[in-house]
Amino acid sequence: MSYALAAYAITAGTLGFYLWLLHRERSRLASLDR
């Protein structure tokens, strides 16, 4: 159970963090572009 859970947690955590970083950068650039 713990192996499968670790695989899903790492995938969800990494993709979630990456999307958060991209959204933050997009918002920063959009505010500079105004």
Add this chain to the structure above:
Amino acid sequence: MSDSDGVLLARLERWRRPLGVVLALLVLAYALSVWTAPIDRVQGVIQKILYVHPPLAYGAYLGFVLTALGGALYLWRGRDAWDHLAMAGAEVGVIFCTLMMVTGPIWAKGTWGHWWSWDPRLTLTLLLWFVYASYLLLRGFTEGAERTARFAAIYGILGTLLVPLNYFVIELFQGRSMHPENLSRGSLGSGMGWPFLVGNLTLFVAFVYCVLLRWEVELRRARLALRADAWEGA
């Protein structure tokens, strides 16, 4: 930035937002389908990694193919937006490839008893990761030069030759590979097809969403850089 890039930016935003809603709903369906998926009689719960590991591999392949496609379009048309798409594809592809190379060894540890084996598929996957990680390093160290973009386009096109080799390497080695064979119709157990399909669909939509957002970021960066150059020149 040309008018057509401004139109592209507006289109990307328009497509990305509804896709985000679809992705959120798919993530819920994915979690539910993996949770309720049958437990494998031989491997136990660890077999559920099947619903994340191959979809991540397909995402990595798609990212690298997109890098080649963007690079080819850049060489053909000379439009910077295609170079930005190539970069977005490479970055998202490397992230998916990294996650594939993390979830695979976790599965291997639980079933083979060790994290890694210098099996042809695993070795080629590591090589594929190095090729595209190097692409990102090249792009990261040399910003905005046209010559670099052209070199990166050719590099990305050549690198993509490793993708079919990586996929078919198990067939090439005919049973001498430790990695299981590629999935084919009917190779999944009863009740496992649905969660596998939902997993593939969810990670595909996540991949497209990441690429669109990353592409948008790159287009906005280029737009601001052009504006700063024009300001300095004035």
